[in-house]
Amino acid sequence: MTELESIKNRVVVVGAGAVGACCAAYLQRDGNDVTIFDPDGFGRGCSEGTVGIFATNIIAPASSADGVRAMLAAARNPDLDTLMINKEFLPEFLPWLASFVATSGPLAFARGNEALKEAQRLSMPALREILDEDTFAENMQERGWIAVYETEENFQAAEADRKMRRKHGVALKELDAQQLREIEPSLPDGLQFATLYPNEFHTANVHKLVSAIGEVALRNGATLKEQLVDSIEPQKDGTFRVRAGGEEVIADKVVIAAGAYSAKFAEELGSPVLHCAERGYGVTFEGADVGLNSPVTLTKHRCVIAPMEAGFHVISSGEFAPIDTLPDERHQERLIAIALEMYPELAGRNVTRWSGWRSTMPDGLPVIDESPVHKGVFYAFGHSHLGLTQAGITGAVISALASGRKPAMDNTPFKVDRFSLTPAY
């Protein structure tokens, strides 16, 4: 060790993705002395590869009846698909899968629905609370989000989902081909129907946004150390020895916000979780602007296209696999082919390929909780497909819990120990 630094009354945040940055910003604002560790700095990790959608209209957990059907089909399917389970990993994955199926039961699913709805409702206000108006306006645009359908049959098949969202107060508008063309003239012909979610915010540069959130923490006195945390050791006096890159610090509280890498720390700290890494893939046609105004989900291809500052971005896939599995480039080739079919003018552009690990719990809800084993250890991970969206409310709740205040959102559905094989709440 090169340095032994005592930081009594300080909080260490492990991870500076969207979630870690928001936790740090809230904790520092609330009077803590925060040190953030991340070898890549702010806004890299999985956060960097998102399509930048603040997807508050998603209020149903993935473990719906349709979700279960798709997951069980993926478990049997040997071919490349947008939803995949690494077959060698299947035996190890079974407890997760069993819990996923268990949470699709009517009672558990309804509870998950309510919990997700509340997290989504509070997500944008919580983000606005830590960013000043100018920074928010500079980084966030209320562009809406569109899901497009090739056939009336597919559009009608999604009616039950629209009905559920309407029932819960989600703003949406059904569009025919003409209305869609007026809003998104760049989309190719043949798209017959669409659903517009008009109130969704979008950021065209996720790294810049998360860095701006991290900057709030730094301006208020937090420190960023670009090092990987190797271990967190609880001490007899209730503090924690955090070892990182040959350095060590003593902290009173530790927040684990390391995305898909959080489960390792939870296990070492006595709270093993039924968590799985879920890989997503993306490609960016560098500098390309095809004239798209908002993010668009192509329901047939199960992928999302979006106009980003870096270029035209296409993302897809949920690949459940051990976290050290190498990426399968065929996913990116598929995305490139879809993009070129839609927009032939993209041919010849440089393409950046990306893949990253989501952190996914069987019920699709994040873990936002204090450890039941070690007082002073807080968990903020498991946000799956919605970590950018829910980063703000996660930071707000973690900071309230760490300060002994009642959080703005009841964290009972987000407990770290909610899974044995069925949810405990």
Ligand SMILES: Cc1cc2nc3c(=O)[nH]c(=O)nc-3n(C[C@H](O)[C@H](O)[C@H](O)COP(=O)(O)OP(=O)(O)OC[C@H]3O[C@@H](n4cnc5c(N)ncnc54)[C@H](O)[C@@H]3O)c2cc1C
């Ligand atoms: C293709 C794709 C598109 C997506 N699009 C959206 C979207 O539009 N909207 C949305 O809401 N969500 C989206 N998501 C989900 C979202 O990306 C994640 O939920 C979110 O990034 C999770 O943020 P995080 O901060 O928890 O994790 P991450 O962003 O992964 O950050 C974790 C950080 O922890 C660091 N770390 C890991 N181990 C250590 C260690 N030992 N010491 C120190 N640091 C460590 C890593 O370097 C990393 O920077 C998408 C995901 C994918 C894959």
